[in-house]
Amino acid sequence: MAVLSMTMTFAENEELNTTNTANAYKMTVNYSRLADALCLSIDQLEAVQDIHSEFCADMMNAGNANADERKPMVEKALQKDLKHMRYVLTENQYRKYLMLLNVTISNRGLEK
Numbered sequence: 001m002a003v004l005s006m007t008m009t010f011a012e013n014e015e016l017n018t019t020n021t022a023n024a025y026k027m028t029v030n031y032s033r034l035a036d037a038l039c040l041s042i043d044q045l046e047a048v049q050d051i052h053s054e055f056c057a058d059m060m061n062a063g064n065a066n067a068d069e070r071k072p073m074v075e076k077a078l079q080k081d082l083k084h085m086r087y088v089l090t091e092n093q094y095r096k097y098l099m100l101l102n103v104t105i106s107n108r109g110l111e112k
Contacts, residue, residue, distance in 0.1 A: 025063025055081040
């Protein structure tokens with residue numbers, strides 16, 4: 001009975017850790033608030049939504065990958081996102097976006 005209890009507790013902890021890990025890689029944003037923060041035009045907003053949707057998919061793939069594969073996948077996703085955002089955003093907008101992204105990555109514990 002004790003072994004069964006310990007196994008169930010471990011399984012719950014593993015499930016909780018997996019859920020927390022997956023949640024850390026969810027990068028969805030409120031586009032209206034992002035548009036306000038960056039002062040995006042309508043055309044920029046559409047481009048940012050497309051770019052960020054792809055970034056979200058890349059980050060979810062990283063979150064679902066094996067632990068040893070995550071860091072390179074996150075770095076690749078970030079580089080691709082920043083490359084595309086740099087093309088769409090002005091210099092000031094890009095600086096603000098970079099600051100917001102860095103804070104988000106840091107707060108989620110994804111920088112290591």
